[in-house]
Amino acid sequence: MRIALGVTGGVAAYKAAELVRRLQQEGLDVQVVMTRAAREFITPLTFAALTGQRVITEMFSEEGRAPANIESAIEHIAVAQRIDLLLVAPATADVLARMAHGVADDFLTTLYLATRAPVIVAPAMNVNMWEHPATQHNVATLRARGVHVVAPEEGYLACGMSGPGRLAGLEAILDAVRQVLGLKRDLVGETVLVTAGPTCEDLDPVRVLTNRSSGKMGFALAEAALRRGARVILISGPTHLLPPPNAEFLPVRTTEEMRRAVLEQARAATVVIMAAAVADFRPAAPQPTKIKRASGGLTVALEPTPDILAELARDRGNRILVGFAAETEHLAENARAKLEAKGLDLVVANDVTRADAGFDVDTNVVTLFVRGAAPVELPRMTKREVADRVLDEVVRLRHLSR
Ligand code: CTP
Numbered sequence: 309m310r311i312a313l314g315v316t317g318g319v320a321a322y323k324a325a326e327l328v329r330r331l332q333q334e335g336l337d338v339q340v341v342m343t344r345a346a347r348e349f350i351t352p353l354t355f356a357a358l359t360g361q362r363v364i365t366e367m368f369s370e371e372g373r374a375p376a377n378i379e380s381a382i383e384h385i386a387v388a389q390r391i392d393l394l395l396v397a398p399a400t401a402d403v404l405a406r407m408a409h410g411v412a413d414d415f416l417t418t419l420y421l422a423t424r425a426p427v428i429v430a431p432a433m434n435v436n437m438w439e440h441p442a443t444q445h446n447v448a449t450l451r452a453r454g455v456h457v458v459a460p461e462e463g464y465l466a467c468g469m470s471g472p473g474r475l476a477g478l479e480a481i482l483d484a485v486r487q488v489l490g491l492k493r494d495l496v497g498e499t500v501l502v503t504a505g506p507t508c509e510d511l512d513p514v515r516v517l518t519n520r521s522s523g524k525m526g527f528a529l530a531e532a533a534l535r536r537g538a539r540v541i542l543i544s545g546p547t548h549l550l551p552p553p554n555a556e557f558l559p560v561r562t563t564e565e566m567r568r569a570v571l572e573q574a575r576a577a578t579v580v581i582m583a584a585a586v587a588d589f590r591p592a593a594p595q596p597t598k599i600k601r602a603s604g605g606l607t608v609a610l611e612p613t614p615d616i617l618a619e620l621a622r623d624r625g626n627r628i629l630v631g632f633a634a635e636t637e638h639l640a641e642n643a644r645a646k647l648e649a650k651g652l653d654l655v656v657a658n659d660v661t662r663a664d665a666g667f668d669v670d671t672n673v674v675t676l677f678v679r680g681a682a683p684v685e686l687p688r689m690t691k692r693e694v695a696d697r698v699l700d701e702v703v704r705l706r707h708l709s710r
Contacts, residue, residue, distance in 0.1 A: 309489060309535075310337045312387060312423075314396035314416040315355070316403045317345020319466040320432040320475040325350065327397060328358045330478055333554050334491065335535030339364070339387060341416045343403065367415045384415055388422035393489055396420075397458075398432035398475045401443045407455070408446035426488045430458040430481050435471030458484045494703045496537035501577035502530045503570060503616075505545035507563045509590035511608065512599045521585035522668040523547030525632070525691050529581055530555050532695035541577065543569045545584060563587050563613040570616050574627070579702055581630040582617050583656075589613065621651035628705050630698065633657040634666060643677045653705050654678050656698055664688055676701055 311331060315324045324340075331338050340355040341364045352363035364383070396403060396416070403416065407429070412418040420427065429450065437443060438460060451457055458481050463474040486493065504526020508516040523544055530542040531552045542555040543566060551557040558573070560566045563586050574580055589610035599606065617631050631652045633643045636659070643657035655677040660666035665673040665688070672694045676684040678701065686697055 309335070309392040310339065310390055311393045311395055311485070312339045312341055312391045312419060312425075314341045314343070314394065314399075314403070314419070315346045315350070316343045316396065316398060316400045316416070317348055318398045318400050318432050318475075319349065320398035321346050321349040323475055323478070324397060325354050325358060327478055327481065328355060330482055331395075331485065332359075333534070334482065334486070335531045335552060335554070336485075339391070341365075341387075341419060343414055343416055345400070345402070364415050367418060384418045384422050388419055388425075391423060391425045393425050393485065394420060394423055394427045395430070395481070395485060396428070397430035397481055399429040401431075401433050401437045401440070401446075404429065404431060404443060404446045404450065408449040426454070426456065428456040428458060428481075428484050428488060430476050430484075431460050431473075432475035433460070433473050434465060434467045435469050435473040438473045439471075456484055456488055491535055493537040495533055495579075495699065498533075498538045498578045498706070499541065499576050500530075500533040500538040500579045500581065500702075501541045501543065501570065501573050502526050502533065502581045503543045503566060503584035503586075504530070505547040506585050507545045507566055507587045507613075508561050509563065509587050509613070510594045511591050512595040512597065514598055517587060517589070517591065517610075518545075519585050519587065520667040521545070521547075523549050524668070524670065525672060525694070526581075526583035527551070528691040528695040529583055529698065532692065532699055533579075536699060538579075541573045543573065543584075563590060563616070567614055567616045567619070570620065574620055577627060579628045579630070579706070580620060581698070581702075583632050585632075585634065586616060587613055615650070617652065618650045624651070626709060628653050628702055628709065630654045630656065630702065634660045636661050639675065640677075640683060643675065643683075647677050647679060654698070654701055656694075678705070 315321050328338050338359050355363045406417045407420050412421050458476045460472050461474045462472045464470050465473050505523035506519045506521040508518040527549045530540050533540045534554050540555040543558045558569050560569050590613050592609040592611040629652045633646050633655050635642050639657050643655045647655045656674050658665050658674045664671045672691050673688045
């Protein structure tokens with residue numbers, strides 16, 4: 309999920325750096341927008357380094373000048389449409405006033421008007437400014453409009469006074485974010501091991517046998533599990549994706565490497581989700597030197613790879629085991645057979661012949677199979693949504709197993 313964090317000019321602006329980290333730990337993608345005054349307190353570089361993204365500081369490309377190009381001219385609209393939440397923390401009396409009155413004189417206040425995403429403000433200011441009827445009136449206006457307000461705390465303020473005005477604790481701000489975004493925290497205390505991507509099997513030093521898995525489903529599962537509070541170990545074959553910053557990431561290449569990593573890491577795991585498209589076969593005798601082009605063609609003998617899930621299932625303990633089934637025909641029969649044969653708790657099956665499901669697309673159409681219950685056919689949804697539905701089922705199975 310994407311969130312725009314508006315940082316405005318108060319002493320508490322420095323706390324926004326820690327807030328970025330905590331939001332990222334929730335699995336959120338954070339775009340920072342700073343007002344001009346905020347830049348007197350903390351530099352954009354700090355946020356750029358934390359988020360790995362450009363920090364938006366100006367409405368226009370250069371102060372006072374028209375936008376350099378059409379992209380910068382409509383960037384606020386693009387950001388407005390992209391985000392799932394606008395959080396302003398710390399919010400000064402000034403920004404609350406501008407938001408309450410619909411003044412759009414910088415990027416942040418323009419974004420506020422342009423977005424349909426929910427909005428949270430966490431005010432921080434001097435006690436008298438907070439208690440001033442003008443500020444209270446503006447806050448009431450924003451509340452009436454559906455803006456969520458994380459009230460400031462009482463305490464010692466930078467100005468030397470004491471009273472309400474200090475930025476709310478990060479935990480209170482995060483609670484508001486979780487509540488507004490409907491984020492569940494039902495995997496706290498669980499260690500979820502996720503595998504993703506393809507595996508590669510060498511034919512010779514330059515050629516490999518692999519498959520079309522992009523890793524998107526597995527990475528979405530890792531992100532969703534992190535958001536829901538789990539410790540996440542992500543073991544992946546080669547992909548073009550960036551691992552979530554808070555996952556313990558172990559890149560592997562071959563099935564054997566994945567097998568070793570999974571068996572080793574599974575000891576700590578309470579849930580194992582094998583979303584990787586593990587090669588089922590590998591060359592029986594990989595060549596140490598490059599195979600030369602032969603006029604008579606080439607026949608390669610393949611041998612089965614070790615079945616990682618089946619091996620895990622033999623010594624499963626109290627672990628929840630989830631497998632994936634990529635099918636081109638007889639989906640239900642094959643998925644049920646896998647559930648039984650591998651001793652799994654849940655099989656997520658998809659028909660990979662569909663254009664909107666399976667390899668390298670952002671959506672998936674899956675059916676969930678558990679023992680002793682009717683299959684649950686899910687409609688077409690994003691892989692992120694599928695990930696959450698799979699984890700809902702994992703949580704349900706976890707409760708049953710206790
Ligand atoms: N899997 C595994 N080890 C393998 C192969 C697959 O752990 N060597 C896992 C996959 O990660 C996936 C599930 O097992 O979760 C898929 O089962 P599999 O029987 O390999 O399915 P298909 O590859 O679709 O096999 P089949 O040819 O039987 O349809």
